[in-house]
Amino acid sequence: MAAGKPLHDLAEDLLCSVCLDLFKEAVVLECGHSFCKSCIDKVWDSEKIPSCPECREVFSSKKYTVNWQLCKAVESSQRSRQYEKEEIPNQEQKSHYLLGSHECTEHKEVLKVFCQDDGCPVCVICMISSKHKGHTFIPILEATSMFQDKLKNTVSSLEVKMKHLKECQSSQEQNISAVKDDAQSLEQHITSEFAKLRQFLQDKEQRMIQQLKVEAAEILEKMTENLEKIEEMNKTLQKNKSNIESKMWQEDSILFLKGITDEIKRLEEEEEEENQTNERKGVFNAELVSGSLSLGVYRGPLQYSIWKEMLSVISPGLSHLTLDPNTAHPWLTLSKDLTSVTHGLVQLQLSNSRKRYDSHHCVLGSQGFTSGRHYWEVEVGCKPDWELGVTKESSNRKGIIAKKPKDGYWVIHLSNKMYYSVGLPVPFLGLSVNPQKIGVYLDYEGGQVSFYNADNMSHIYTFTDTFTERLYPYFWVGSYSKPLKLFHLKL
Structure with a gap:
């Protein structure tokens, strides 16, 4: 250009x-x-x-x-x-024009040739001088053309590198944008999940407070009504007392004794009648209404009871899986409830169906998944070797199996005290503790299989892929040792 x-x-x-x-x-x-x-x-x-x-x-x-x-x-x-x-119509005229403007500082002659040994333009007198004896010379224009070609090649090389760097820059920018988009999406997901839990807790809190208010209002209503009765009784007694005192302090003895017998009889009959109709004890025939709030409902293991209720809204909940005996290797023994598998001491005589593993001591879960999010836990205890994960329905189960993602196996493996992510370029997983229980999370639409130390829910490893067919929980028992157990949370 x-x-x-x-x-x-x-x-x-x-x-x-x-x-x-x-x-x-x-x-x-x-x-x-x-x-x-x-x-x-x-x-x-x-x-x-x-x-x-x-x-x-x-x-x-x-x-x-x-x-x-x-x-x-x-x-x-x-x-x-x-x-x-x-x-200056053309490059040749321009070159001649420029050449005529440069002279040799030593001989005052026009610089017409280029000394390849010294790498500088010289005049014709310099060519025959002892200083340049045995040197190679070429015309100025030829030297210019030669070095221009070399520079053009350098420029072309730089342009190729610039193009590559531009592509790298564009790719890096796209990666940055993708990470920012993922971070924003994950932040929204986290906010949404916690919002659901907060909403559940807030709703439960408001229901309990409302229940407490209703219960307190019912008790207080009865007590208030009884208080009003007591106050009315007190007024009646006060009035009777005043009438009696007025009669009692009558100074005129004749007037005081006039009708006194009938008055006293009337008062005794009223008191006797009141005692007969009131079977409950009380001061002045008044009954105290007692009532107390349900202390055990509102002050107890509230957090624990609410946690139990939260399990009904947790998504995904803990999947209660069972093992599929039709897929189990003949050397494996399953528990009666199909939640535990052990390497047996006797080989069972079983049909060699297409579903059954015949070389690896493996078994699959009975439930397969084609959508949704699912989570289950497996007790591995102190077993020295095991494999856990998921596999697709059409994966190979006969002979020697390549348990890699490209072959339909997304699993992690423990062997020789080392944890692996099977089939990946960097397989070793740097775990500082030995999990006693492994959590497996499957997000089918999200193309995610993640593993956790279920004791503290710390993340171990995540596979990402695209799933197109049914996936089954996968278990490899390992050597003669303790069983693998599906963990079913009981409350």
Whole structure:
């Protein structure tokens, strides 16, 4: 693009860093860097989030303005080019013109040849001088052409490297964008999962508080009603007491004794009648209503009881799997409830069906999955060797088996006190503790199989793939040792 052009036309401030040519409709970004309008549009069309190709600053929107000053500078440069083309019609004339302007500082002669041994232009007198005796010379134009070709090759090599780096840059940017998208998606997933638990706890809290308020209100209503009765009785007694005291302190003895017998008889009959109708004991025939809140309901192992209820909303719940005897190797012994498998001492006489393993001491779960998220746990205890994971329905079960993801096996393995992720370039898993119980998580649509130390739910390893057929839980028992047990949570 730039071959044969004057050096002052190649000033970096007139070149677009994307196409490496003179600016065409120069525009300036918010960060201050300028590009051709078509170049920045092309770059931004390939990016999810617009950014500057030079400083990598990220922008909220695709926004730029025309750089009028730069456009005028480019127009001036183009006019200068046209003028030079008219003044110096071709490269040969230009070369001769330039050659005539350079002289040898020692002999004042025109520099016409190039000394290959010393790597510099010299004049014809220098050629015959003792200083250059035995040296090889070529014409200036030939030397120029030769070195230009070498530089062109270097430029071509640099362009190839730049193209590769551009591709690497684009790939790295895509990877960065993918990680950011994954991080955002996973953050939303975490927030959603915790929101469900918080909502459950908040709903349960409000229900218990409402239940407490209703129970307290019922008790208080009875007590309030009884209090009103006591107050009414007290008023009646106070009135009777006042009447009796008024009669009792009558100064006129005649008036006091007049009808006194009937009055006392009436009072005794009222008291006797009241005692007969009130079978319960109390002060002044008043009954105290007692009541207490259900302390055991509201103050007890609340967290434990709520945790039990939470199991009904946990997704995925703990899958209660069983083992499939039709897939078990003849040397394996399954428990009656099909939740435990041991390497037996006697080989069983079983039909050699297509489902059954015949070389590896393996067994599959009875339940297969074609969708959804599932989680189960297996007690491995102190077993020295085992394999756990999932396998697809069509995977090979006969003869020597390659237990790799490409063959339909996504498993981890313990052997010789080393943990492996089978079939991967870096198989060793750096576990600092020996799990007693392994958790296996399958997200069918998400293409994920993850393994956990179920004792503390610390992550061990995750496979990612695309699943297209039914998957079954997979178990390899290992040598003669303790059994593998499916863990069924009991509350």
